[in-house]
Every structure is written in C-alpha cells, then in structure tokens.
Amino acid sequence: MIGAAIVAAAAAGAAYYKTRGTPPTAVAAVAAETANPHVPIQAELQSILASYRKIIVLLADEKSMSEPDRKAAAQVGQVLFHENVERFGKVRQLLAKLQEAPASQRDAAYDALLTYIESDSGLYDADRLAFREVLVEMQRLAAANQTLPGIKLHKRVSEDLAALEDIERQYDKELQGIFARFDQRAIVPKRERWDAYVEHLKKLFSRDQIMKDYGVIVPYPVKHGSDDAAPEDFGRSLPPKTVLLTFDDGPHATYTDEVAAILKQYGVPAVFFQVGKNLGQVDAKGKEALGKNAAASRRLLEGGHVLANHSYSHALLSKEKGDQLYGEIAQADQLLKAVDTRRSSLFRFPYGARNAEGMAVLNKLGLRSVMWNIDSLDWADPVPTSIASRVLDLVEKEKRGIILFHDIHERTVKTLPLVLDKLVAEGYSFATWDGSEFTITKAGKPAPDKVAVSTGYADSYAVVIGINDYQKWPKLHYAVQDAKAVRDTLVNRFGFDNSRVFTLTNGEATRNNILALFHDKLANAKLKKDDRIFVFFAGHGATRQLSSGRSLGYIVPVDSDPDQVSVDAIPMSELQNVAESVNSKHLLFVMDACYSGLGLTRAGGTSAFLRDNARRIGRQMLTAGGADQMVADGGPNGHSVFTWTLLQALGGKADLNSDGMITATELAAYVAPAVASVSQQTPAFGSLPGSEGGEFVFQLPAEAEFLSEGSAQLSPEAIALNSKLDTGRRQQADGNSVVVKNLQGEEQKLAAPKPVDASSRQLAQRANDRGLQLYKEKQYAQAEAAFTEALKYRPDFGLAANNLGFVYYKQGKYAEAARWFENTTKIDASRAIAYLNLGDALQRQGDLERGRKAYTSFLELAPNHSSAGYAREQLAKLGTGRPQ
The missing domain is CATH 3.40.50.1460 (Rossmann fold)
Structure with a gap:
C-alpha cells in the first residue's frame, strides 16, 4: 500500500451517505446539458474522481511492489494527475460560464453540484478530497456575488471546505487508531476505514488494466559516456546529509510565491522546474510572449533560487520524436531565457519518462537531465502530514538526494514547513546549482536568527x-x-x-x-x-x-x-x-x-x-x-495568583517577541x-x-x-489584577x-528570543490576537489600535474588520461601527454574525430600515444560531411582519 499513508490519506474513511440526488446517466447528461448547466461540470467531476481513484489503486500496495513496477506505477499516476489538472482548468471555465446564466438556473446548478459532492451515495469521504480545488473555485466565485443566494452559497461552500479539513485531521487520528465523529456540516464525515475504501476501489479498477490503458513507462537505460547522452543526476552523488529541493510544474499564480516565502524563512534554496506554457507562448513565427506568471519566476531568481526547464506542455516525451520532441524542450528554454538569461541549464523530463532521442536533444541544447530519488508523491497524497512523513522516511533511508515536490498544490505549501523543520533540526545541508555544478549551503545561513520553526513535536x-x-x-x-x-x-x-x-x-x-x-x-x-x-x-x-x-x-x-x-x-x-x-x-x-x-x-x-x-x-x-x-x-x-498569571501568560501575554510561540x-x-x-x-x-x-x-x-454581544470579558477583579501584573x-x-x-x-x-520574519498574514493574525486580549480587559483604545494594525497588514481580513467595528460599537461610535461591519460583509459575505452586529449598530443610529435588512440577512444565514431569538425580537421591535 502506498502505505497506510497515501491510501488512508486519500481515504479518511469509507461509509456510504444518504442519497440527496443521483448523478444522471451519460445519455441523460447530454440531453439535459442546455437546460441543466451543472451536467457538463458534474461529468468533469466524475472524470476527476475516476482518475483520482485510479491513482490510489496504482499506488495502494507500493511497499510490496518491485522498484521498476513502483516507478512505472508512479509515472502512470502522474499522467493521470496531470490529466486531472487539465480537467480542473475546464471546470474553472465552465464555472465562469455558469456565472453568466440566469440567477435561478445558476443557483439550481450550484445546488445540484454541491449536493453531489456532499451526499451522493456512491462517494466516500476519501473521494471528496478530490474536489477541494473545485470547492475553492466555487468559494472564490461566490464571494463576488453579494446577493443573498450568493452569500448562502459562500457559506455552504466554506462549510464544505471546513469539513474536508476535518477529514484530513481524521486521517491523522486514524493512523493512531483513534476514531471520532465530527460536528454536523453539509458534508458529514463518518467513522470509516481506509482499507475498506481501498478494497472497494480495487473492485472498480485493476492496476494491470490501468497500466495497460496508459502504457507502462519504464525509463530507458542511459549509456553514460555515449556521444548522444547528456549527463543525468538522481541525487545519490550528493554528500551525506545533503538534499536538493526541487519543485515541478509551476509557476502557479498563488502557490509558487507561498513556497518561496517559506523557503526564505528557512534560508533554503531550491530549483524550480517550470512548464513553458505557464510562462507564456511561442507563436508560429517563433516569437515568444510572456504571461503574467513570468513575474513569479523573476521573483524566484531574485530570491536566490534556480529556474529550470520542464518542457513546454508537460507532454510525455518518451512517446515524442522529431520536431515535436525538440520543440517541447527548445520552446520552454526560449521562454525561460525571455524571463531571464540567468536561467539554468537543468532539465527534467515530465513523469521522468525519457528516451535516447530526448537525451540527445538535451546534449544538443547544452542541457542536463535532473531526476530524483525522493518522491514526495504530493501529487497523489492529499494530506500534508502524510506527505511529510513519507519524505522524511525516504530521506532517512537514502541519507541524501533530490526531493521532488510540486509548487501547484496547497498541500505542498502546508507540507514544506513540516519537512524543513525536521531537516534543519537534524543538521541537513541543502544543495543548489551555481551554473556549472551543485554547491552546498547550510539552512538558515543567510539569516540564522530569522528562521520560523514550528514546535515540531510528535505527541x-x-x-x-x-x-x-x-x-x-x-x-x-x-x-x-x-x-x-x-x-x-x-x-x-x-x-x-x-x-x-x-x-x-x-x-x-x-x-x-x-x-x-x-x-x-x-x-x-x-x-x-x-x-x-x-x-x-x-x-x-x-x-x-x-x-x-x-x-x-x-x-x-x-x-x-x-x-x-x-x-x-x-x-x-x-x-x-x-x-x-x-x-x-x-x-x-x-x-x-x-x-x-x-x-x-x-x-x-x-x-x-x-x-x-x-x-x-x-x-x-x-x-x-x-x-x-x-x-x-x-x-x-x-x-492562586501564580496560576492565574500562568493562565494569562499562556493566553498570549508571554509571547514577548510576538512570534506566535x-x-x-x-x-x-x-x-x-x-x-x-x-x-x-x-x-x-x-x-x-x-x-x-x-x-x-x-x-x-x-x-x-468574531466579537459580538455574546463575547466574554473579564471581571473587574480580573482586569484590576491583570493591570497590576502587566x-x-x-x-x-x-x-x-x-x-x-x-x-x-x-x-x-x-x-526572549528575537522576532522572526513573518508574512503579512501572520503579522495581521498576531495583531488581531492582541486586540482580542485587550478587548477582554476592556482596553478599547488599545484594542482599536491592534485591530487597525491587523488591517494594515491585511486589508481583506474580515475577522479584524468585524472586531474593529465591535470595539467602535462598545465605545458608542455607532456610525464607525456600522461602516466596519459593512466592510466585513463585503470581505466575507457568509459571516452571519457581522450582519447581527450591523443590525445592532444601525438600530442604535436610528437607521431602522437598514437595520431590518441586516437582522433579516442574519436569520437567513443562521436561522439556528444561539442569537437567532434575539434577532427576531429586534425585528419585532422594528415592526417587521416576519413570523416569529
């Protein structure tokens, strides 16, 4: 099995769900496409799911497979994965088109899609992890729709994404034999076993048949020293306790910069193997035109990283020949040179699949093939802790090598700190390419006092x-x-x-x-x-x-x-x-x-x-x-005074250098x-x-x-003592x-240790956390300053916007409070409590009509909230005809 790791990672469980809708048959889907715009999108989702399941079957028994079979299965799995990347692109296009449909048709389509993802009887919890990127895109589109149905959609999708986080956590617990139920959400995670899920998938798909459908890709042996063979590196020639971090398939509009920010915190270099079409295009006349993602590549160079070639379209180059093969390699190199002439001479074959002709092309272009000996399988495994565990186990086994990651997934961003914490702690060195050979650096050498490290504890x-x-x-x-x-x-x-x-x-x-x-x-x-x-x-x-x-x-x-x-x-x-x-x-x-x-x-x-x-x-x-x-x-x-002070310290007061620890x-x-x-x-x-x-x-x-009238504050006695303690x-x-x-x-x-470098997101969160401490102690002016600081770091921080509004509200500044509550609803349209707060502020201002609308929106979004009764009482006072 891909260890209990990947299979369980993909399979936090395996119970069936109550049916809320049955997917249409292929024939019905074609007939209903015009009237039901969700049909082609759902068809793509089903294709995504099928490839996702095949990947699990391919790698389910990884430990018992021979090395050649394991490599071949991984290569076919990567082909399946990249087909899914293309399908996700098509889904994004279809969802964008759906935005132009009549409101009733659009809302019905979203409901049908979410009903399928949330509760189709044929889906397991593990299956739902395949739809994370689709839900993220739905959430982004819903955030731009400020109608009430749009707000409700945003809330529903947000809850589904939170449920997927729960499924990931359940996977971590499952490896330790711990099972628990989750809070009820639209997606209702169940207590399930990954082995039952895998056995179910093996009844649907055969590894042999999958390999046959895609062709078993076994790398050709390289004849070192041959005139037509370029040199090739797998990482085993690096010194002991040395690794080279590599990231494939970018640049990505979001995740490449996030990966680079993490690497900067640790002072670690990396090589980014980039796909040409993600950088721009080469027209029929051979003229290149860079796209907006090229800016991310330039930022990588400025950060001390290396840009490398990963082909133009991520094609299976072992099946290509002639001009097509040459163009895949040469056009990507042309675009990389257009980004910056400092691009490296390194090349990685997509899927690790190469042939003798491809190696000869590299030799002709002066490029050098770089493979890997430590595969994170982040393209197959949806759970970050599982990916990290795999990488660290392989590093322990290999003692050195080239680690393969991909900078096109959120899960890689989550995994990277877990891996770097351990490697840095154990004294590993990190290799980079200086233009002619691999050179070695120590983690954190550029800024040893500014490495952000998590606690790194097991239990x-x-x-x-x-x-x-x-x-x-x-x-x-x-x-x-x-x-x-x-x-x-x-x-x-x-x-x-x-x-x-x-x-x-x-x-x-x-x-x-x-x-x-x-x-x-x-x-x-x-x-x-x-x-x-x-x-x-x-x-x-x-x-x-x-x-x-x-x-x-x-x-x-x-x-x-x-x-x-x-x-x-x-x-x-x-x-x-x-x-x-x-x-x-x-x-x-x-x-x-x-x-x-x-x-x-x-x-x-x-x-x-x-x-x-x-x-x-x-x-x-x-x-x-x-x-x-x-x-x-x-x-x-x-x-006791001592324990009270200890509890206040653990509440955040003892974070003397504001690094979150x-x-x-x-x-x-x-x-x-x-x-x-x-x-x-x-x-x-x-x-x-x-x-x-x-x-x-x-x-x-x-x-x-999110601060509201229900938020607790300290007693006068506690506030007085805290003031003396501080x-x-x-x-x-x-x-x-x-x-x-x-x-x-x-x-x-x-x-206290010196402050470490932090992202604007981290700094905003810390400022918000200080504001909450100050609010509890009724230090409203200081809390206002802290929430203001949070919003300076991150203007779209809905949590801080609401909390700033509530501090104004507590000071009787109702107009200012209302403005910030309205800002919160624009930033996070599904945040129900902000509408409740807005209703209170507007009512205090005497703006009764807008107050009614705010209370009504709150009840539409959260009819079972603990404050729903209060909101209905306020509506009754304002003379609404809404039923009680």
Missing part, C-alpha cells in the same frame, strides 16, 4: 495534579480549580490529546499514585524522542535541611504526614530522576508550590535557539516561590516578575541538570472569535529581558 503528554483536601496538612482552596483550568487550557487551547493528560486531584493524589503515574503511566505510553511532557502541580511544598547543609525541596501528596516529610513526601530529586529517564524531547515542570533545594542550571538558549531547538533536549522547571514563602491564593475565579523562558520572564510584583512570592526558573539548552514551546493557536512586569523588565532567581537564590537574566 504531547501532561501530568496535572491538584490537592485541596489534605489529610494532615492545612487544606487549600485553589489547587484543584487551578489544576482543572490548566488541564482545560492544555486540551482546548494547545491541542493536547485528552487521553494523554493524566490528572490526579485530592484523594487520588497519594504518594504511590503520583509515583506510579510518573514511572508507570508515562513509561507505558511508549514515549518517542520528539514528544513533550508538561507537568503541573498545585499543592503544598516543603523544604528540609540535609546533614550536608544543603536544602532539599519536596512536593506534598495528599497522604503525607508533616512530621514524616522525608519519608512520605516526594523529593524534587525524584522528579529530576524522572526528567532524566523519560524518552522525550522537552519536559517542563510548573509547580504552584513553594520550596527550595533543587540545583538548577542557568537556561542556555541563544537568540537563534528556534533553529536548533528541535534537536536539543530540554528539561526545565518554573516554581511559584522559594522556601518559607506562602502561595497567594487570592486570584480571580478561585485561582511561547517558550518556557518567555513564560518565566512574564510570570516571575509579574507574580513578584503583586505578592510576597519570588518565582524561580531554571534548567535541570542534563538539559542541553532545549526549550519547551507552546505554539499559540490563531484566534478566530505594570509590575514592565517595571522589572529591561527591554525584553528580566532578572529572576533560580532555586538556589542566584540571579539570572532571561531574554
């Missing part, structure tokens, strides 16, 4: 303990509530799997249970080297003097005796042993208890640590205070001075002995809340660095 585990009802120690009031809040934050905000968050509270938290959790539960979890572990303890702490004069800290289980601390409490040295024994990349202890006596080393991060963090072991600890200090439990919502050092640099400024505690932080300078990292999720932290900070103590009482300076 995330947590141990969460909270004890209020001690048997013999004074009872506490905050610890269990703190533990529950931390658990909820890990699961709901940072995506920790609920089954991997081990929790003990009150009577469960005995000494034996705590130790068993660390030594047995974590051991049985079969931790991997790329996993992380977060440990939170809220309860009593104690410190005892040793005969050597040193102090030793303890955490106190529920059944501990104050007179027997050294016997039935748990010494911090035991947790240090746990830290040294578990097989995980990073481990962070956060202890809401006060004690002293564990020797910590100073944190060892550098300004470029994100680049190296993935390969460094990290063992760190943050404590609430030192020996003989009392933990303050007067925080809002029943929390919170490291353990940043966490301590926010929490320690903030807590010390409002209590008698001096939180401490450091790295455990044996740590290699690695940092535990939280990657902040992008906030997606002020205290700023007063003790010197720029982005602060001085905190380790558990031995020594001072150390903690500095």
